[in-house]
Amino acid sequence: MERVRxxxxxxxxxxxxxxxxxxxxxxxxKISDETVRxxxxxxxxxxxxxxxxGILLAQNTSRIIGxxxxxxxxxxxxxxxxxxxxxxxxxLSAEAEAAGQFMMVKRAKRAEDILQFASMWxxxxxxxxxxxxxxxxxxxxxxxxxxxxxxxxxxRTERIVNITIDNTSGGRQVGELMRRLGHRRALCVTDNLExxxxxxxxxxxxxxxxxxxxxxxxxxxxxERRAYWQREAARFRRATAAFAVSDAYAxxxxxxxxxxxxxxxxxxxxxxFDDTPWCKLASPALTTVxxxxxxxxxxxxxxxxxxxxxxxCGGTVVMPVQLVERDSTAPAQEKx
Amino acid sequence: MERVRxxxxxxxxxxxxxxxxxxxxxxxxKISDETVRxxxxxxxxxxxxxxxxGILLAQNTSRIIGxxxxxxxxxxxxxxxxxxxxxxxxxLSAEAEAAGQFMMVKRAKRAEDILQFASMWxxxxxxxxxxxxxxxxxxxxxxxxxxxxxxxxxxRTERIVNITIDNTSGGRQVGELMRRLGHRRALCVTDNLExxxxxxxxxxxxxxxxxxxxxxxxxxxxxERRAYWQREAARFRRATAAFAVSDAYAxxxxxxxxxxxxxxxxxxxxxxFDDTPWCKLASPALTTVxxxxxxxxxxxxxxxxxxxxxxxCGGTVVMPVQLVERDSTAPAQEKx
DNA sequence: TTAATTGATGAAAGCGATTTCATTGTGATA
DNA sequence: TATCACAATGAAATCGCTTTCATCAATTAA
Numbered sequence: 001m002e003r004v005r006x007x008x009x010x011x012x013x014x015x016x017x018x019x020x021x022x023x024x025x026x027x028x029x030k031i032s033d034e035t036v037r038x039x040x041x042x043x044x045x046x047x048x049x050x051x052x053x054g055i056l057l058a059q060n061t062s063r064i065i066g067x068x069x070x071x072x073x074x075x076x077x078x079x080x081x082x083x084x085x086x087x088x089x090x091x092l093s094a095e096a097e098a099a100g101q102f103m104m105v106k107r108a109k110r111a112e113d114i115l116q117f118a119s120m121w122x123x124x125x126x127x128x129x130x131x132x133x134x135x136x137x138x139x140x141x142x143x144x145x146x147x148x149x150x151x152x153x154x155x156r157t158e159r160i161v162n163i164t165i166d167n168t169s170g171g172r173q174v175g176e177l178m179r180r181l182g183h184r185r186a187l188c189v190t191d192n193l194e195x196x197x198x199x200x201x202x203x204x205x206x207x208x209x210x211x212x213x214x215x216x217x218x219x220x221x222x223x224e225r226r227a228y229w230q231r232e233a234a235r236f237r238r239a240t241a242a243f244a245v246s247d248a249y250a251x252x253x254x255x256x257x258x259x260x261x262x263x264x265x266x267x268x269x270x271x272x273f274d275d276t277p278w279c280k281l282a283s284p285a286l287t288t289v290x291x292x293x294x295x296x297x298x299x300x301x302x303x304x305x306x307x308x309x310x311x312x313c314g315g316t317v318v319m320p321v322q323l324v325e326r327d328s329t330a331p332a333q334e335k336x
Numbered sequence: 337m338e339r340v341r342x343x344x345x346x347x348x349x350x351x352x353x354x355x356x357x358x359x360x361x362x363x364x365x366k367i368s369d370e371t372v373r374x375x376x377x378x379x380x381x382x383x384x385x386x387x388x389x390g391i392l393l394a395q396n397t398s399r400i401i402g403x404x405x406x407x408x409x410x411x412x413x414x415x416x417x418x419x420x421x422x423x424x425x426x427x428l429s430a431e432a433e434a435a436g437q438f439m440m441v442k443r444a445k446r447a448e449d450i451l452q453f454a455s456m457w458x459x460x461x462x463x464x465x466x467x468x469x470x471x472x473x474x475x476x477x478x479x480x481x482x483x484x485x486x487x488x489x490x491x492r493t494e495r496i497v498n499i500t501i502d503n504t505s506g507g508r509q510v511g512e513l514m515r516r517l518g519h520r521r522a523l524c525v526t527d528n529l530e531x532x533x534x535x536x537x538x539x540x541x542x543x544x545x546x547x548x549x550x551x552x553x554x555x556x557x558x559x560e561r562r563a564y565w566q567r568e569a570a571r572f573r574r575a576t577a578a579f580a581v582s583d584a585y586a587x588x589x590x591x592x593x594x595x596x597x598x599x600x601x602x603x604x605x606x607x608x609f610d611d612t613p614w615c616k617l618a619s620p621a622l623t624t625v626x627x628x629x630x631x632x633x634x635x636x637x638x639x640x641x642x643x644x645x646x647x648x649c650g651g652t653v654v655m656p657v658q659l660v661e662r663d664s665t666a667p668a669q670e671k672x
Numbered sequence: 673t674t675a676a677t678t679g680a681t682g683a684a685a686g687c688g689a690t691t692t693c694a695t696t697g698t699g700a701t702a
Numbered sequence: 703t704a705t706c707a708c709a710a711t712g713a714a715a716t717c718g719c720t721t722t723c724a725t726c727a728a729t730t731a732a
Contacts, residue, residue, distance in 0.1 A: 001478070001479075001480055003455075003688090005687095005688060005689085006688070006689065006690095007688075007689090015711075015712085016711065016712045016713070017688090017689075017690085017712095018690080018691075018692095018711075018712065018713080018714095019710085019711060019712080021689070021690060021691085022690095022691095022711095025690085029710080029711085030708090030709055030710065030711095031709095031710070031711085032709085032710065032711090035710080035711085049451075049452055049455045049456050050456055050688085050689075051456065051458065051687090051688055051689070052392070052456050052457050052458070052688095052689095053389065053392035053393040053396075053398075053458060053687070053688065053689080054393060054687075054688030054689030054690085054717095055688080055689055055690080056388070056389035056392065056393075056688095056689090056717085057389040057390060057392075057393055057687085057688075057689070057690090057716085057717045057718065057719090058688075058689045058690040058691080058716075058717060059689080059690060059691095059717085060389075060717070062389075077426075077430065078423070078426055079426065080422055080423075080425050080426035080429060081419070081422045081423050081426050081613065083417070086416055086417045086422040086425075087414070087416075087417050089416050089422075089425070089441070090413075090414055090415065090416035090417050090443075093416060093441060093442070093443055094413065094443070097442070097443065102440055102442070102453075102457075103440065103441055103442070104438060104439065104440050104441075105425070105429060105439055105440075105441050106429070106433070106438070106439070107426075107429055107430070107433065115385075116385055117438075119339075119385045120385050120386055120387065120388050121388050121438075122387065122388070122389060142337070143337075144337055248617075251614065251617045252617055254617075254619070255616075255617050255619060255621075258619060277417065278587065278614045278617075280591075281584075281587040281588055281590075281591050281618070282617070282618070282619070283590070283591060283594060283618070283619045285591075339718090341717095341718060341719085342718070342719065342720095343718075343719090351681075351682085352681065352682045352683070353682095353718090353719075353720090354681075354682065354683080354684095354720080354721075354722095355680085355681060355682080357719070357720060357721085358681095358720095358721095361720085364720095364721085365679095365680080365681085366678090366679055366680065366681095367679095367680070367681085368679085368680065368681095371680080371681085386718085386719080387717090387718055387719070388718095389717070389718065389719085390687090390717075390718030390719030390720085391718080391719060391720080392687085392719090393686085393687045393688065393689085393717085393718075393719070393720090394686080394687060394718075394719040394720040394721080395687085395719080395720060395721090396687070
């Protein structure tokens with residue numbers, strides 16, 4: 001129950017801590033087989049568990065991977081519940097475990113918090129999600145701990161490793177699908193015109209070709225959105241296709257459409273983005289764009305490891321994305 | 337960029353580290369206002385960030401709250417994506433931040449892993465989710481770090497702090513609702529007959545009174561479930577109400593019912609449990625039982641703090657639960 | 673005037689590991 | 703027999719902080 005220290009083991013066997021430490025880590029030193037056996041046996045018997053405190057101090061590395069999620073107010077204090085974030089956390093946690101590392105999660109509002117947190121723990125690497133470029137630049141110049149960024153919009157010269165997905169392609173695939181289905185007037189639903197959402201919409205436009213697209217920028221706060229849908233209801237009557245930049249918005253949109261007496265996909269086709277788990281449970285099952293957060297996490301951790309050695313190898317990794325066609329999209333019906 | 341240590345500050349001001357340390361923590365010692373001012377100014381200027389390595393070692397406490405989530409195979413490697421877990425993580429993270437603590441998340445399979453992990457980091461407290469009683473007992477007897485358990489089924493004598501919700505009441509409220517709506521034959525959907533799910537179903541039975549209830553134990557793995565629904569389809573034709581022990585199952589069930597040509601709620605009323613965010617987006621919006629994970633997290637952290645002082649105060653905290661009636665439940669129609 | 677008290681600070685030990693450098697013993701070589 | 707190489711191990715410094723104990727000067731009480 002009381003902590004067993006290396007020195008306890010050493011003392012009990014009449015050895016020095018150096019020897020015990022070397023047995024634990026192997027390979028630095030030549031140690032007699034007999035000693036190795038005795039030490040290992042006692043470590044096992046006493047259930048020695050190393051103290052990270054000591055290790056941290058001695059070898060100046062913590063094996064902690066910090067995951068910093070921007071606590072954007074649009075989530076109203078529930079960021080970690082967002083399907084994409086939750087899925088990323090899960091994948092990152094799996095990667096960390098596989099690599100024998102530890103995952104510390106923090107929701108943060110400012111880059112300064114990240115810096116402070118990461119430095120105080122002497123973290124091994126960081127995954128930074130949802131902040132803006134300016135924050136990344138700040139970290140780049142004030143912190144020596146390697147970090148990668150999710151969806152960062154940084155170019156090579158900025159020396160930041162940015163792991164993102166091919167939003168444009170995702171949007172384009174949806175656009176092409178809608179065009180192929182004969183749609184001519186589409187609505188894009190987003191809550192802002194920057195970053196990934198901008199790319200998704202641009203992609204959609206490319207794929208949709210000559211079709212007419214109108215963009216609806218909905219309020220971020222859920223309560224305001226309700227009123228907004230109602231106020232703008234007329235716009236849905238004109239379109240036969242809708243592309244939401246997230247599954248959450250797509251599902252919410254479908255619900256609203258149903259309430260307004262419009263049928264999905266008969267009256268209007270709807271597509272989302274992310275392929276969150278409940279897409280296939282929505283009714284109708286939602287057509288969407290799948291991003292693979294497990295793969296993203298894997299790449300993130302790999303790049304983090306690389307950064308430990310070649311410090312300055314910024315660059316963007318674009319992960320592929322895949323259209324998942326389900327039941328919320330169908331051939332256009334004429335409207336007049 | 338290079339680490340600023342307390343000794344750097346001390347040296348630069350011609351003071352001892354003891355003095356600087358005392359300025360930082362206040363109140364232990366009488367220090368002249370002049371010195372305090374000078375030290376604080378320099379700490380600020382040099383952007384001193386304490387090293388947890390040193391602190392950990394010196395004061396033998398880490399301020400780390402460990403959250404251990406049982407990596408049950410039914411989640412197929414995606415536990416942290418489960419809506420209830422994600423929501424708990426978010427709430428716990430918020431609580432930890434508010435208390436100036438750090439949250440480390442780990443998915444674990446065995447109690448030994450928890451023990452090892454928690455001890456090596458000298459964690460301040462643990463929240464243990466989804467393990468079984470035997471694991472809790474193991475921790476209780478092998479570990480001196482205080483921990484609380486979610487949904488643990490431990491009685492007072494076991495000296496384990498167990499934070500749970502009133503599953504029976506939740507089930508009962510659904511049962512009563514179904515009875516009130518005139519249903520006579522109900523189906524309960526679960527994937528096991530133990531723990532919280534057992535309580536929920538028992539509660540349902542109590543509330544449903546004389547109505548006839550049949551329990552379906554569905555396979556945990558998604559692929560097998562698909563076949564199962566189909567095979568057992570006939571049972572749905574007999575019932576007019578269904579209560580699933582989780583929203584996930586409820587939504588999946590609704591989807592299957594729709595595919596089989598049954599209408600919800602006209603042909604069959606469906607209710608779930610948890611009130612996950614997408615309940616209100618399902619169609620029809622799902623009647624369910626709300627549990628408040630923010631409140632639960634608050635209590636968990638409070639009890640953890642109490643445990644630091646009075647070590648042995650086991651006991652179960654039962655949090656209230658609330659029926660949320662939406663559109664998936666309706667008065668019974670006669671069937672024959 | 674001297675002793676006792678108090679206020680402000682320094683010196684050093686300790687926390688639990690790692691790691692460098694030094695030491696001992698043994699068999700082989702000259 | 704003296705020297706050397708090498709294998710096996712010990713002693714001690716180090717990491718950055720907290721905290722106890724000691725010191726010294728200035729003030730107050732006797």
